[in-house]
Amino acid sequence: MGTAMNPPSMSDTRAAPDRRKGRWQLILIVLMVIGPMVLATFMYKLQFWVPDGRSYHGQLIGNGQTRADIGVLANEERWQLLVTAPTACAADCQQLVYLARQLQIGLGRDASRASHALASAQPVSAEYEAKLKIEYPQLQRYPLALPAFNQNAAAPGDAQLWIVDPHGNLVLRYDAQVKGKDLLNDLRHLLKLSNIG
Known part of the structure; x- marks a missing residue:
């Protein structure tokens, strides 16, 4: 079967x-x-x-450069508004130093999260030195190493203002023509997004 x-x-x-x-x-x-x-x-x-659109006003530094790369040796662990003066600290430089202080004050309750500083390659004039001691008691001062600055800074001949994060990384760069309101908006935006500093 x-x-x-x-x-x-x-x-x-x-x-x-x-x-x-x-x-x-x-x-x-x-x-x-x-x-x-x-x-x-x-x-x-x-x-x-x-996308071409952006929400910041300065030049974004997205290449991993640090404060040391542009010739500034500092150990600041807060956000910093750093003015660099590769030549004498003339009118543009002094305007940026003033702006950095005003921006820190303008942060209001977040003012303690930021500092302002001047890194200059040359000594400032005696008159401006006296003004800084009286009107800018919290201004941090650093020497600026010109070889590193000239090699790595975007516009080496001019006074510039940099936003530096608490790890020492360069975030944004501005020239002397920057509007204070734009820079303050950028800084507030960074502080709002940041969990550091």
């Missing part, structure tokens, strides 16, 4: 399409997770589809 072959059951006929459907679902899930990361990497590396 021969053995009769059993016809394939309904569950066997459904298993193959279900497996294919499951594979496609897995592939789609993997693409949904990895796809945006791959796209973002290509956008960053190839600089396409990068």
